Amino acid sequence: MDCIFCQIVAGKIPADIVYQDEEVIAFGDIHPIAPTHLLIIPQRHIPSLAHLSEEDLPLIGHLVNIANHLAKREGISESGYRLVVNCGGQGGQLVPHLHIHLIGGRRLSDELG
Ligand code: 5GP
Ligand code: ZN
Numbered sequence: 297m298d299c300i301f302c303q304i305v306a307g308k309i310p311a312d313i314v315y316q317d318e319e320v321i322a323f324g325d326i327h328p329i330a331p332t333h334l335l336i337i338p339q340r341h342i343p344s345l346a347h348l349s350e351e352d353l354p355l356i357g358h359l360v361n362i363a364n365h366l367a368k369r370e371g372i373s374e375s376g377y378r379l380v381v382n383c384g385g386q387g388g389q390l391v392p393h394l395h396i397h398l399i400g401g402r403r404l405s406d407e408l409g
Pocket of ligand 1: 391
């Protein structure tokens with residue numbers, strides 16, 4: 297098991313876990329780019345968005361719902377925030393375990409990259 301995020305799920309690598317349920321965990325990004333920068337991930341290893349199947353659609357809804365819930369808890373629901381999912385090499389994905397970035401707490405760039 298050489299996936300960093302699977303090791304965080306298994307408790308083998310420490311992380312600042314801010315939410316956990318049977319399917320999902322969320323934790324602080326180790327290199328935050330904004331006052332709020334959380335990662336929301338499925339506990340099950342799914343490499344990327346490109347590996348999702350029809351059966352995973354409820355899981356994606358759940359991940360986004362948790363992201364919105366955490367945005368409220370962080371106090372950035374009204375001011376605004378961004379959810380980002382990088383997919384694959386040219387999409388800027390560095391960790392090959394599906395994750396949603398929840399970024400906020402400052403004015404973000406208008407450019408998507
Ligand atoms: P990606 O580029 O794959 O969308 O984003 C991966 C994110 O994971 C990066 O923002 C990076 O800072 C974060 N990250 C990488 N390794 C670790 C780690 O060991 N712990 C935590 N908390 N975040 C990590
Ligand atoms: Zn994994």
